[in-house]
Amino acid sequence: MMNSDNSWIVAWSDSLGFPEAMPQWIYAAAALICTFCFVIVPCGALMSYFERKLAADLQARVGPNRAGPAGILQPIADLLKLLQKESRTEWNWKENIWLSVHTMALYSTLAVLPLGSMAVLVNTEMSVFLPFWAALVLALGTMLLGLGQNSVPGWFGGIRVAAQTLAGSFPALISLLCTGVRSGSFRWSSLAESQGFSPWDWTLLANPFQMIAFSVFVMSGLVLLAIPPLDGGLSMSDIHGGVASHLYGRRLSLFQFGRFYGFFFWSVITVVLFLGAWDLPVSLVNSLKSMGAHQLLALSELLWLLVKTFALMLLIIWIAKVNSRSRVDQITDFVWRVLSPFSLAALVGSSLWAGWRAF
Amino acid sequence: MNLIKKEILTTDLTTWTIGPYHGSLPAPMRLRLSLDGEIITDCDVETGFLHRGLEKACEFQSWRAAVAYADHLDPECAVFGELVLCLAVEQLAEIEVPARAKCIRVILSELSRISSHLSYMVRMARAVGSETIIHYLLRDRERILDLFELLTGARFSINFLRFGGVQADVTDGFIERVLEVCELIRIRMKEYNDLFTFNFGFVKRTSRVAPISKDLVSFCGVTGPNARASGVSFDVRKKFPYSGYDRLDFETPLGQGEGGVLGDVHDRFLIRLREITQSMEILKQLLDVVPSGEYVNRKLAKDSVVPPGEAYSRIESSRGLLGCHVVSDGGPSPSRVQFRSPTLANLLAIPQIVRGIRIEDLPVVLASLDLGIAEADR
Structure with missing residues (x-):
């Protein structure tokens, strides 16, 4: 199961003075915690800042500008404010259970999150499918959270999220198969190796069917995880926030961060599947390897991956800010009638293309 | 047959009470919904x-102070309440209004109409969750509020109209600035149409939703843009002209069923857009030749009383026919002041038009009716 090439983690933790011959699960746990603390959380903070600044620029207003220079500390200020907030007095055990269960299940997917050629912890033929588990768990958790709230927004919000997730998972899964058809494997490493640094080597531009698969994958991901602009289940004005409308303070920040993480990992795997993963120019990789600068290579791969991920996320946010929300029945209708046939066509087309190339 | 019946899954109706305060409601009101699933x-x-108690409060004040109360009839477009009361009192006391004062009143009315329709678009955008356009529209409405501030000193409750005219003359540069704002809004409306009005998602959300039929218009007494969206050509400015509207050349746009059904949410939205264009047309005609002379009837004595009797006046406010019935017993304060507000008729239509729609569309339908609860509750 474990990736054999995790020498950089070992080297890195050795330098911190951990004893030799430490069991591998400790390395794995340390890697997960480090990924969460040093990649996911800063990305969340940065992204919330970028999102607000971008939206402000689009909407002819200033945006955050008080906390720190150009408002860069605004995410920290927001977090501190939410942590200070008093929660409701009554103890809703259902809400606590479902929130913690779905949060734990959600972050368990950190193990399969591909962040670079040397930062892939679980690299099997099933790796690509594991984020689906996270998406479904997120939807299930959101639904049960809503149903347990004893409120109309929670009830309708939960049911709507479940409905659109069920619809979105089919085309997402089918379009994901298209990438595996091209690379011949569903391992993160082989998906990345089948692409290159130049956009012409990306899966996206390999053939027209992959382009369809990419569009379907992104859109169905938005539906699957209820991300704006296709977040009818969460944001319709009749339920004003749905499940989130009855969460306060720490619980709300936990929930919101979970939603950000869903959006983030979906964008990361989209980049890995279609947009050239973490692939740097071959000459740069070779020279870094010959110098023995593995940490530097891992870091540059991570940064390059994050740059592409952020660009994709900002593009989606841009579209979301400008367009209006669709109703959930319109979203599910769109998924079943438009995205699903297109995903099937993309699968058939890319399979034929791969078969023809093999001859 | 019995076998099939057993297979049918029946669900009971659920009830949901929204309000009086809820994010999807345009104003404080309570809706008791019966829902079949989400329908x-x-x-x-x-x-x-x-x-x-606005109408009653007028009875305890002087005639002059009643204008300030009428101003609060609809805080969003204060000038209509003032105008309708002034017209009724002027009719009762046979007070002459100078041409210049009439012109200033119409300028204020049409600016209020544009500002009210812009905030209508904001409420629609908020209902469908389109964030960006809200900020653009509010930015432009600010320009109109700036004009109010320039002329009257206040942005919302302007309290500017007087019996026999207005409180003050237009200040230097006001007319040029009105023309500037008109031009700005004309250019920007094109952008907004591309961004919002003809946005696929918005059209999908609004077309064929909750149409008001012509029968319902006459049954409930719906007036104004909502009635014209359903193809009923009734505009007080045309039928019963006041303040010199008969000398102006403008059209009353009618709904054409572009969304698929006549009088649906999309038609109601488009009507407002076209009315903004017509209002700007009116403003341009007015500002070309602003009559010179007094801005208020100077012959009117400060202690003049309103003779006993009653009068009724009606105007076209941004929401529809706004009427005012004034009764005087010759005393220092009104004996009775009564308003006929267009929103009340729209409220009557709600139960008829929301049957069969999904609750996700409820905020959109409510926003599309342009409800001014302040003037309905009074």
């Missing part, structure tokens, strides 16, 4: 949460 089967509207 609304019945709706009961309860209002009165914003009742301020």
Whole structure:
């Protein structure tokens, strides 16, 4: 199961003075915690800042500008404010259970999150499918959270999220198969190796069917995880926030961060599947390897991956800010009638293309 | 046959009470919905949460102070309440209004109409969750509020009209700035149409939703843009002209069923857009030749009393026919002041038009009716 090439983690933790011959699960746990603390959380903070600044620029207003220079500390200020907030007095055990269960299940997917050629912890033929588990768990958790709230927004919000997730998972899964058809494997490493640094080597531009698969994958991901602009289940004005409308303070920040993480990992795997993963120019990789600068290579791969991920996320946010929300029945209708046939066509087309190339 | 019947899954109706305060409601009101799943089967509207005893309060004040109360009839477009009261009193006391004062009144009315329609678009955008356009529209409405501030010193409750005219003459540069704002809004409306009005998602959300039929218009007494969206050509400015509207050349746009059904949410939205264009047309005609002379009837004595009798006046406010019935017993204060507000008729239509729509569309339908609860509750 474990990736054999995790020498950089070992080297890195050795330098911190951990004893030799430490069991591998400790390395794995340390890697997960480090990924969460040093990649996911800063990305969340940065992204919330970028999102607000971008939206402000689009909407002819200033945006955050008080906390720190150009408002860069605004995410920290927001977090501190939410942590200070008093929660409701009554103890809703259902809400606590479902929130913690779905949060734990959600972050368990950190193990399969591909962040670079040397930062892939679980690299099997099933790796690509594991984020689906996270998406479904997120939807299930959101639904049960809503149903347990004893409120109309929670009830309708939960049911709507479940409905659109069920619809979105089919085309997402089918379009994901298209990438595996091209690379011949569903391992993160082989998906990345089948692409290159130049956009012409990306899966996206390999053939027209992959382009369809990419569009379907992104859109169905938005539906699957209820991300704006296709977040009818969460944001319709009749339920004003749905499940989130009855969460306060720490619980709300936990929930919101979970939603950000869903959006983030979906964008990361989209980049890995279609947009050239973490692939740097071959000459740069070779020279870094010959110098023995593995940490530097891992870091540059991570940064390059994050740059592409952020660009994709900002593009989606841009579209979301400008367009209006669709109703959930319109979203599910769109998924079943438009995205699903297109995903099937993309699968058939890319399979034929791969078969023809093999001859 | 029995076998098939057993297979049918029956669900009971659920009820959901929204309000009086809820994010999807345009103003304080309570809706009791019966829901079949997510489909609304019945709706009961309860209002009165914003009742301020405004009509009664007028009876305890002087005639002059009643204008300030009428100003609060609809805080969003204050000038219409003032105008309708002034017209009724002027009719009763046979007070002459100078041409210049009439012109200033119409300028204020049309600016209010544009500002009210812009905030209508904001409420629609908020209902469908389109964030960006809200900020653009509010930015432009600010320009109109700036004009109000320049002329009257206040942005919302302007309290500017007087019996026999207005409080002050237009200041230097006001007319040029009105033309500037008109031009700005004309250019920007094109951008907004591309961004919002003809946005695929917005059209999908609004077309064929909750149409008001012509029968319902006459049954409930719906007036204004909502009635014209359903193809009923009734505009007080045309039928019963006041303040010199008969000398202006403008059209009353009618709904054409572009969304698929005549009088649906999309038609109601488009009508407002076209009315903004017509209002700008009116403003341009007015500003070309602003009559010179007095801005208020100077012959009117400060202590003049309103003779006994009663009068009724009506104007076209941004929401529809706004009427005012004034009764005087010759005393220092009104004996009775009564308003006929267009929103009340729109409220009557709600239960009829929301049957069969999904609750996700309810905020959109409510926003599309342009409800001014302040003037309905009074």
